[in-house]
Amino acid sequence: MIHSTAIIDPAAEIADGVEVGAYCVVGANVSIGKGSVLKSHVVIEGHTSIGENNIFFPFSAIGQITQDLKYVGEPTALHIGDHNTFRENTTIHRGTTEEVPTTIGSHNLFLSYSHVAHDCQVGNHCILSNNGTLGGHCTVGDHAIISGLSGAHQFCHIGEHALVGGCTKIVQDVPPYMIVDGNPAAVRSPNLVGLQRRGFSEEARRSIKNAYRKLFLSKKYSLTSLIDELEGTETAQETHVKRLIEFIRQSERGVIR
Template identity: 70%
Template sequence: MIHPTAIIDPSAEIAPDVEIGPYCVINANVSIDSGSVLKSHVAIDGHTRIGKNNTFFPFAAIGQLTQDMKYAGEPTALEVGDGNTFRENTTIHRGTSEEIPTRIGNDNLFLSYAHVAHDCQVGNNCILSNNATLGGHCTVYDYAIISGLSAIHQFTRIGEHCMIGGMSRIPQDIPPFMIIAGNPAAVRGVNLIGLQRRGFSEETRRALKNAYKKLFLNKSNNLATATENFLENEQAKDENVSRLIEFIQSSERGITR
């Protein structure tokens, strides 16, 4: 299961059924659970813990040193869940401080040249398309889709079930359930097809569409005021609309409109 050209530190913890292809390099303090596959030329470094059934394609660089200039040499970490796919030349950096590791959840897909910077927190079932890049300290919630060549500013939050169009510049938080595109980015509508595919009811989709009209279509209105006013709407009681409102009200960077 381990190619003779692979270089593995003796202290690395590798499950017996892990497949490690030609010219892979696994350094000390790495652990890889059962069912994972490293195709070839994969480099895994740092205090990196990898769960079950992950697949790494050639030249993926996982758990590499943070690019944060304030890094002081402490032993920082990366935690990867189960069932993720990392395509060619994906780069995932570990955290900057010992307290907060970079975290990747379950069943995510990172296409070629996708980049996850230090201290990012990525949920489950997300897709980062080719050359999609996360700056440091970003949070990506479940089922978010970030299309190719899109760049996410550090400390930005990407809401669940949203879809970001290709080549978008994202300097502010992306509200959940929405479609966003452009440079600068703007909300273009509700991700209705994605929500339908994931089993959201017609009633919820209608409530989110109404919220979109009230909160995002009229950009001359103050978003905070529009949000407060929408709380009086009966549809604001829908749990997903409530989540949208909570996300907006908790933003520190501001919301993409």
């Protein structure tokens, strides 16, 4: 299961049944769970723990050191869950400090040339399309989709079930359940088709749509004042609308409108 041209440090922990293709390089502090596949020319380094049934396509570079200039050589980490796919030339970097590892959940898809920078936290069932890029310290909620050639500024949060359109510039937080697109980015509509596909009830979708109309169609008033008005309505009692309000109130960078 390990190609003769692969270079694997003796200290690496490789589970039974892992496939390592031609010209792969696996460093000393790497652990790889069972069922994972390294196609060929894959490089995995650093304190990188990888779960089960992950697949890495050629020239993906996983666990490289942070590009943050504050890094001074600490043994920083990257943690990857299960059932993720990393397509060609994907780059995933370790954290900048020992205290905060870069973390990837499970069942994610990273398409060619996508990039996850240091200290990012990516949830489950997310998609980063070709050339989708996350700056350092970004957080991505479950089921979020970042379309091709889109880039997120450092410290931005992308909410769960959000859809970021292609070539979008993200410099503030992306609210959950919404479609964001453009440069500068703006909220275009609720992600109703995506929510329906993921089993959101008609009532939940209707409530999210009503909240969208209240919060994002008018730019005359601040989000804070609009949320205050929304919280006095029946719509605000729906579980996902509560989450949307919570996300906006907790945002430190401000929320894309």
